[in-house]
Amino acid sequence: MSQSNDRVFWPGNEIIVEAALRAGCTFFGGYPITPSSEIAAHMALRLPQIGGTFIQMEDEIAAMGAVIGASLAGAKSLTATSGPGLSLKQENIGFAMMAEVPCVIVDAQRGGPSTGLPTAPAQSDIMQARWGTHGDHSVIALTPTYPRELYIETIRAFHLAELYRTPVYVMLDEIMAHTTESFRIPSADECGIIKPRSEYTEARVNSWRPFNDYFQGQHLHITGLSHTAEGFPTTNPAIVHKSILHLVNKIVNAQPQIERNAEYLLDDADIAVITFGSPGRAAREAVLAARANGIKVGIFRPITYWPFPVQTVRDLVDRVKAVVVPELNLGMLALQVEKSAMRPEVRIHPVNETGGIAIEPERILAAIEEAQRGI
Amino acid sequence: MGFDYSPWLRPEMMPNIWCPGCGVGIIVKAFIRAMSACGWNRDDTAFVSGIGCTSRAPGYVNMNTLHTTHGRALTFATGIKLAAPDKNVAVISGDGDAAAIGGNHLIHTCRRNIDITLVIVNNGIYGMTGGQYSPTSLPETRAATSPYGNLDRAFDLCELSKAAGATYVARGHVGNAIFLERLIKGGLEHKGFAVIEVMANCHTQYGRRNKHPDPAELIQFIGSRAVSVSQWSKLAPEERGDKFPVGVLHKDTTVPEYTETYKVVQARARERLKAES
Numbered sequence A: 001m002s003q004s005n006d007r008v009f010w011p012g013n014e015i016i017v018e019a020a021l022r023a024g025c026t027f028f029g030g031y032p033i034t035p036s037s038e039i040a041a042h043m044a045l046r047l048p049q050i051g052g053t054f055i056q057m058e059d060e061i062a063a064m065g066a067v068i069g070a071s072l073a074g075a076k077s078l079t080a081t082s083g084p085g086l087s088l089k090q091e092n093i094g095f096a097m098m099a100e101v102p103c104v105i106v107d108a109q110r111g112g113p114s115t116g117l118p119t120a121p122a123q124s125d126i127m128q129a130r131w132g133t134h135g136d137h138s139v140i141a142l143t144p145t146y147p148r149e150l151y152i153e154t155i156r157a158f159h160l161a162e163l164y165r166t167p168v169y170v171m172l173d174e175i176m177a178h179t180t181e182s183f184r185i186p187s188a189d190e191c192g193i194i195k196p197r198s199e200y201t202e203a204r205v206n207s208w209r210p211f212n213d214y215f216q217g218q219h220l221h222i223t224g225l226s227h228t229a230e231g232f233p234t235t236n237p238a239i240v241h242k243s244i245l246h247l248v249n250k251i252v253n254a255q256p257q258i259e260r261n262a263e264y265l266l267d268d269a270d271i272a273v274i275t276f277g278s279p280g281r282a283a284r285e286a287v288l289a290a291r292a293n294g295i296k297v298g299i300f301r302p303i304t305y306w307p308f309p310v311q312t313v314r315d316l317v318d319r320v321k322a323v324v325v326p327e328l329n330l331g332m333l334a335l336q337v338e339k340s341a342m343r344p345e346v347r348i349h350p351v352n353e354t355g356g357i358a359i360e361p362e363r364i365l366a367a368i369e370e371a372q373r374g375i
Numbered sequence B: 001m002g003f004d005y006s007p008w009l010r011p012e013m014m015p016n017i018w019c020p021g022c023g024v025g026i027i028v029k030a031f032i033r034a035m036s037a038c039g040w041n042r043d044d045t046a047f048v049s050g051i052g053c054t055s056r057a058p059g060y061v062n063m064n065t066l067h068t069t070h071g072r073a074l075t076f077a078t079g080i081k082l083a084a085p086d087k088n089v090a091v092i093s094g095d096g097d098a099a100a101i102g103g104n105h106l107i108h109t110c111r112r113n114i115d116i117t118l119v120i121v122n123n124g125i126y127g128m129t130g131g132q133y134s135p136t137s138l139p140e141t142r143a144a145t146s147p148y149g150n151l152d153r154a155f156d157l158c159e160l161s162k163a164a165g166a167t168y169v170a171r172g173h174v175g176n177a178i179f180l181e182r183l184i185k186g187g188l189e190h191k192g193f194a195v196i197e198v199m200a201n202c203h204t205q206y207g208r209r210n211k212h213p214d215p216a217e218l219i220q221f222i223g224s225r226a227v228s229v230s231q232w233s234k235l236a237p238e239e240r241g242d243k244f245p246v247g248v249l250h251k252d253t254t255v256p257e258y259t260e261t262y263k264v265v266q267a268r269a270r271e272r273l274k275a276e277s
Helices: A012-021 A038-048 A060-072 A083-098 A126-131 A147-164 A174-178 A201-206 A235-253 A279-292 A311-317 A334-339 A361-374 B024-037 B054-060 B072-083 B095-101 B101-114 B156-166 B177-189 B217-227 B258-276
Strands: A007-010 A024-028 A052-056 A076-081 A103-111 A117-121 A141-142 A168-174 A182-186 A221-223 A262-264 A271-274 A299-303 A302-306 A320-327 A347-352 B045-049 B064-067 B088-094 B117-122 B168-173 B194-199 B226-227 B244-251
Touching: A007 A012, A007 A024, A007 A311, A012 A024, A012 A038, A012 A076, A012 A147, A012 A168, A012 A174, A024 A038, A024 A060, A024 B072, A038 A052, A038 A174, A038 B258, A052 A060, A052 B072, A060 A076, A060 A083, A060 A103, A060 B101, A076 A083, A076 A147, A076 A174, A083 A103, A083 A126, A083 A168, A103 A147, A103 A174, A117 A174, A126 A168, A126 A302, A126 A334, A141 A147, A147 A168, A147 A182, A182 A235, A182 A361, A221 B054, A235 A361, A262 A279, A271 A279, A271 A311, A271 A361, A279 A299, A279 A320, A279 A361, A299 A311, A311 A334, A320 A334, A320 A361, A334 A347, A347 A361, B024 B054, B024 B088, B024 B117, B024 B177, B045 B054, B045 B072, B054 B064, B054 B088, B064 B072, B072 B088, B072 B095, B072 B101, B072 B258, B088 B095, B095 B101, B095 B117, B095 B156, B101 B156, B117 B177, B156 B168, B156 B194, B156 B244, B168 B177, B177 B194, B177 B244, B217 B226
Parallel strands: A024 A052, A024 A076, A076 A103, A103 A168, A141 A168, A221 B064, A271 A299, A271 A320, A320 A347, B045 B064, B045 B088, B088 B117, B117 B194, B168 B194, B226 B244
Antiparallel strands: A007 A182, A103 A117, A141 A302, A262 A299, B168 B244
16 A cells, blocks of 8 residues: 555545545544544544554534544544534534544535535535634635545545644545546655654644643643633633733644645636546636637635635736636635635636536536636 | 542642532542542542532642533543543532533433542522522422422432432442542442432522521531431431431442443454454
8 A cells, every 4th residue: 555656446535545545644533424433433443453443423513522532642633523513523623622622524515505505516614714713713624626636635634633632634525526437546755744642842842732642641631611721711801812822823824834726727827727626627618718719717625625825826816817706605715715805806607516416518618718708 | 547638639729619518529529539548549530520619629629630611521521531531530510510511422322321420519599699499309499490499390300310220329428538538449340330329508699598598507507417328218308307327328340341342342343354364
């Protein structure tokens, strides 16, 4: 498996499992929910083979609790879910943020609200990933598109979780979860940093509370209450305020290091297609077709979605004359682009789908052509 | 010589938040003495709680301590125990925490029979939030949210735990700390999920609304309702009234413990992997 020229034929959900194991994940706590179910099933098969632990808990809240507990005991830990499960997990995700517990949450998005479209694609949880839990906080969410990207970004999610002492989301959608295709397993260099938690000494500055795990002789107290840098509850306004600023700023200030985008044919582009996740693939086909018709159009995809690459998008929108934003929701990314862009004359052409189907390249092409006519 | 609590406590965290006369301190001390009697090493022990008055206990105890979200303590504790099966994991919880918002986690932790000891401090009321009725409030209890009397029936947490599969179930009360220590010690020594319910006083939120405003009197009143397991079986149903049995109510050493069973799963997985390769 470590052979860099190995080609494999895996569905997205299996890619996540194999990448997580490569990143050193030894614990999975989950609850059955489509379209993420295969992640748990594959973890149940694989983790005990390597001496790790899989558990199916009684609900999503419990799964998130178990993941946090396992991480506090030293295990790199993962859970996977979809929209309704993500709603339930938010309580304990907030705990993991507040108590600075590294862990990774995969969300294979399906249509909502509520039970919505159980096994059909959507990208409508992206704002819940950002704002789902109560209280001021920052968050890291990664939105890959292609199988290799999914593999690499899953590994990076574990790295970022350890480095910034926080839960990290990997957001995919049903299309990516279930599409099986051939790809080459990335080499060690391509995977980025993989190392045990004990070697993350550089992460100390990102931890407000004492850094260590349990059972290391430190007798840590870990709480979801506002706490001092020693980890104990406090209501001192100055200390509480400082601790919240720490939680938010450790991620906000690291935005340049966390930022990762994919750009395609943007150098001479008049039109930028800004998209994320699986619509990025339809966008590529549409852009190639538009280019064949002489339209100068390219693609920008944030792979680190949160924190959002505000400045990069601002610079991009400054360079182009129109923007097309395809997404499997009613404009969550478009809202972010609008917020980032400073020039009101740049028109945003949304392409939205909430019916549980993919956005066809033809729809994106039509939006590109419409944008071209408006330039 | 009295027991030396000093290595077990965090003096810098005192005074605690509990009302004068609260029984939680008696129970935490019994818990500590039981851990000590079992030879538990503080470095190798995680003490976990949820939210509520009782759940503030781990903050005062000097070991690896975790104060989680409301009702979820057992889920965090399960994660710790699974990731570190050779370590000791104990949980302390109130009745609202364990049996209302955490009720689902309670029954499933019982069912798994994972080697965790849970002490439920049952004072039949939500203390911290202002005296609302809980799932263990007796019918007609006056509470902030039952000004005309509680119309719910109360959970019997020991019967619930036993039925759900806990393999050590005991009940004590706040008026007999020595007996309580013995019951908790039995739970800590037991290989499997142990539930010890402690009938406790909240004179502040329960007592003052229900004719027991004095903590010492309320503790005595609770003690007067306690009947040993052997005596309990001799009581006719009409004699039982508001009394409750105390002692070890259930113990089963034949059920496999969860983390031990998971080692079998790991061995099977390795075997199958070997056979396939």
